[in-house]
Amino acid sequence: MAEEGKKILIADDEPDILEIIKFNLQLHDHEVETAKDGDQAIEIAKKFKPDLIILDIMMPKKNGIEVCKILRSLPEFQDTIIVFLTALNDELSHVKGLEFGADDYLNKPISPKVMVSKVNSLFRRLNKQEQSRILDFGDLKIDPDQYVVYFKGQSISLAKKEFDLLHFLATKPGRVFLRNEILNEIWGSEVIVGDRTIDVHIRKIRQKLGIECIKTVKGVGYKFDL
Amino acid sequence: MAEEGKKILIADDEPDILEIIKFNLQLHDHEVETAKDGDQAIEIAKKFKPDLIILDIMMPKKNGIEVCKILRSLPEFQDTIIVFLTALNDELSHVKGLEFGADDYLNKPISPKVMVSKVNSLFRRLNKQEQSRILDFGDLKIDPDQYVVYFKGQSISLAKKEFDLLHFLATKPGRVFLRNEILNEIWGSEVIVGDRTIDVHIRKIRQKLGIECIKTVKGVGYKFDL
DNA sequence: CAAACCTTGTAAGAATTTCGTAAAATTAAC
DNA sequence: GTTAATTTTACGAAATTCTTACAAGGTTTG
Numbered sequence: 001m002a003e004e005g006k007k008i009l010i011a012d013d014e015p016d017i018l019e020i021i022k023f024n025l026q027l028h029d030h031e032v033e034t035a036k037d038g039d040q041a042i043e044i045a046k047k048f049k050p051d052l053i054i055l056d057i058m059m060p061k062k063n064g065i066e067v068c069k070i071l072r073s074l075p076e077f078q079d080t081i082i083v084f085l086t087a088l089n090d091e092l093s094h095v096k097g098l099e100f101g102a103d104d105y106l107n108k109p110i111s112p113k114v115m116v117s118k119v120n121s122l123f124r125r126l127n128k129q130e131q132s133r134i135l136d137f138g139d140l141k142i143d144p145d146q147y148v149v150y151f152k153g154q155s156i157s158l159a160k161k162e163f164d165l166l167h168f169l170a171t172k173p174g175r176v177f178l179r180n181e182i183l184n185e186i187w188g189s190e191v192i193v194g195d196r197t198i199d200v201h202i203r204k205i206r207q208k209l210g211i212e213c214i215k216t217v218k219g220v221g222y223k224f225d226l
Numbered sequence: 227m228a229e230e231g232k233k234i235l236i237a238d239d240e241p242d243i244l245e246i247i248k249f250n251l252q253l254h255d256h257e258v259e260t261a262k263d264g265d266q267a268i269e270i271a272k273k274f275k276p277d278l279i280i281l282d283i284m285m286p287k288k289n290g291i292e293v294c295k296i297l298r299s300l301p302e303f304q305d306t307i308i309v310f311l312t313a314l315n316d317e318l319s320h321v322k323g324l325e326f327g328a329d330d331y332l333n334k335p336i337s338p339k340v341m342v343s344k345v346n347s348l349f350r351r352l353n354k355q356e357q358s359r360i361l362d363f364g365d366l367k368i369d370p371d372q373y374v375v376y377f378k379g380q381s382i383s384l385a386k387k388e389f390d391l392l393h394f395l396a397t398k399p400g401r402v403f404l405r406n407e408i409l410n411e412i413w414g415s416e417v418i419v420g421d422r423t424i425d426v427h428i429r430k431i432r433q434k435l436g437i438e439c440i441k442t443v444k445g446v447g448y449k450f451d452l
Numbered sequence: 453c454a455a456a457c458c459t460t461g462t463a464a465g466a467a468t469t470t471c472g473t474a475a476a477a478t479t480a481a482c
Numbered sequence: 483g484t485t486a487a488t489t490t491t492a493c494g495a496a497a498t499t500c501t502t503a504c505a506a507g508g509t510t511t512g
Contacts, residue, residue, distance in 0.1 A: 072246065072338070078253060159487055176373045194490055199472060201488085217373050218470060218497065219386035385498055420501055425460060427499085444459065444508080 006123055007031045009050040011041035011067065012085065013059050021054070024112040025119065038062025042070060045077070052122060054106070056085045068102055081122050085110070104134070107153065114146070121145040135170050137226055140213065142170050151209055161186065162205050165198075169214060169224035178221040198222075232349060233257045235276040237267035237293065238311065239285050247280075250338035251345065264288025268296055271303070278345065280332070282311045294328055307348055361396050363452055366439060368396050377435055387412065388431050391424075395440060395450035402449040424448075 008030050012018050018034045025032050033048050035041035039061040045053060053071070055064035062070075064084055071077040084105045106118060135142040141150040144167055149156045158166065164186050169177060177185075179198060187193055202214055202222060215225045234256050238244050244260045251258050259274050261267035265287040271279060279297070281290035288296075290310055297303040310331040332344060361368040367376040370393055375382045384392065390412050395403060403411075405424060413419055428440055428448060441451045 069242070069246070073249065075253075078250075161488070172371075174372045174374075176371065193488090196471085196473095196491080197489055199470095200490090203472065216471070217386075219499095220373055223372065387499065419499090422460085422462095422502080423500055426462085426501090429461065442460070 005029055005031065006052060007033075007048060007050040008052045008054065008119070009033050009035065009041065009045055009048055010054045011035040011038070011059060011064070012054075012056040013037060014056075020112060021115060024116055028116055028120075030119070036060075038064070038067045041067050045071060045080075049076070050080065052081045052083065052119065054083050054085060055102075058087070083118075083122065117146065135167070137170070137173070137213075140209070140211070140226070142167055149209070151211070156208055158205065158208060162201055162208070165201050166205050166214070166224070169222060173224050173226070176217050176221050176223040182221065231255055231257065232278060233259075233274060233276040234278045234280065234345065235259050235261065235267065235271055235274055236280045237261040237264070237285060237290070238280075238282040239263060240282075246338055247341055250342055254342055254346075256345070262286075264290070264293045267293050271297060271306075275302070276306065278307045278309065278348065280309050280311060280345075281328075309344075309348065361393070363396070363399070363439075366435070366437070366452070368393055375435070377437070382434055384431065384434060388427055388434070391427050392431050392440070392450070395448060399450050399452070402443045402447050404447040408447065 008025055010018055010021050010025075010032065011034070012021075013036055015036070018036070022032045022034055033044055033050065035044050037060040041053070041055065041059075042062070055067055057064040059067075068082050068084070071080070071082065081103045084102045085108055086105050087108050104118070104122060106115065133144050135144075139152050143150070144163075147158075147160070147163055149158055149163070149166065165182065168182065168185050179195075182198055183189075183191075183193065202216075206212065206214060211226075213224060213226055215223050217223060234251055236244055236247055236251075236258065237260070238247075239262055241262070244262070248258045248260055259270050259276065261270050263286040267279070267281065267285075268288070281293055283290040285293075294308050294310070297306070297308065307329045310328045312331050330344075330348060332341070359370050361370075365378050369376070370389075373386075373389055375384055375389070375392065391408070394408065394411050408424055409415075409419070428442075432438065432440060437452075439450060439452055441449050443449060
């Protein structure tokens with residue numbers, strides 16, 4: 001993996017979680033410091049100058065949002081990646097989090113594997129100066145980095161073609177894509193697939209998501225619309 | 227980055243959000259003013275003459291849509307970019323937003339980085355004169371990308387032929403199209419359809435829209451006219 | 453002026469197209 | 483070799499599109 005030797009600060013008040021995350025990130029050659037409350041997080045951040053800061057929302061002294069606000073107001077932390085750890089159903093703090101200058105969020109509980117992959121994709125993004133590629137429609141979130149769709153916090157696993165299709169349509173919500181455009185984008189111009197293939201995939205997406213987010217425009221194509 | 231030194235006005239009733247957005251846009255060499263309600267937004271806009279105005283939908287005094295309507299009615303704000311901030315799930319105001327002359331909308335919550343990149347891409351779009359293909363006749367808007375017609379904010383779904391026909395006529399408002407021209411454009415020169423076919427489609431369009439926007443010119447053809 | 457003529461509007465329904473669905477067949481992944 | 487993903491096939495349902503037949507105007511002509 002290209003992304004190594006980065007400095008990462010994790011702030012959480014649960015020592016067990018700190019240990020697990022730290023251990024896993026160190027395995028991937030990252031340099032990790034930990035903080036157990038908000039004040040300590042700020043203090044260490046200033047000395048340690050991490051590339052990435054992972055902040056639990058609920059912490060003693062200062063909570064994650066306050067820490068983020070304070071750090072973001074300092075010029076030296078403008079380009080630091082800040083990520084929030086939020087409890088699953090805590091939609092509110094997640095919302096506030098992004099408003100207050102976070103770059104992304106991670107839902108608790110989080111497996112070490114997902115954590116590591118997230119962290120790496122965040123670094124990749126930073127290097128390329130890219131913004132988050134997550135398409136966020138409220139209840140529905142489409143994350144092309146993880147190839148996962150979230151609906152009301154629940155992750156829904158789509159097959160590759162299904163995901164590609166949904167993601168493609170969702171890049172321009174409301175816009176109708178012709179069957180040809182879809183074929184070209186998802187299958188490529190040289191591959192020839194039958195007429196009903198698109199329909200079948202659309203059907204599976206609708207089935208799995210359980211909501212009408214893809215609308216049919218008869219005689220024209222499909223569009224993503226909530 | 228090419229787009230710098232623009233004047234931006236942000237209106238939102240949450241001071242924290244104003245601060246963070248302002249800070250981040252200033253970092254990118256934009257000149258930023260803020261307003262905390264609708265009335266103030268209008269007042270400052272008149273003095274400050276911003277290139278871009280970001281309006282929260284939900285604001286005290288006057289909401290974002292009202293502010294937009296008022297500003298758009300003034301000649302000096304015809305070419306100003308106006309963007310709405312909408313809470314997630316608030317599809318209605320999003321639709322209304324575009325109805326009332328906004329150029330784009332941003333979903334809350336929005337991270338500063340996304341915000342900055344959006345703002346820059348908006349300026350880029352303006353410079354390149356990239357524009358949507360929406361035909362705008364006030365109450366009536368025809369959007370060939372969405373394949374949807376809006377009448378007074380209500381979206382009206384037309385079948386493909388109906389939409390194509392309306393859109394074709396509306397591309398040159400007032401101009402009369404001969405039946406032959408219409409047949410050639412919508413059906414193609416090789417397809418042969420009966421005499422009454424056009425009439426029937428015209429009828430359905432009139433029925434669905436509920437207004438007389440297509441006028442008959444007897445012995446000649448049809449024209450789009452409001 | 454009225455009859456014949458021409459053009460368009462309207463309603464109903466037939467014909468056609470397009471899409472959704474289930475299930476089977478094929479392909480790829482593990 | 484088993485499982486999952488993808489594609490094809492076949493068919494029915496639904497929506498669209500088109501035709502037909504006639505009505506309602508208007509215009510021309512005798």
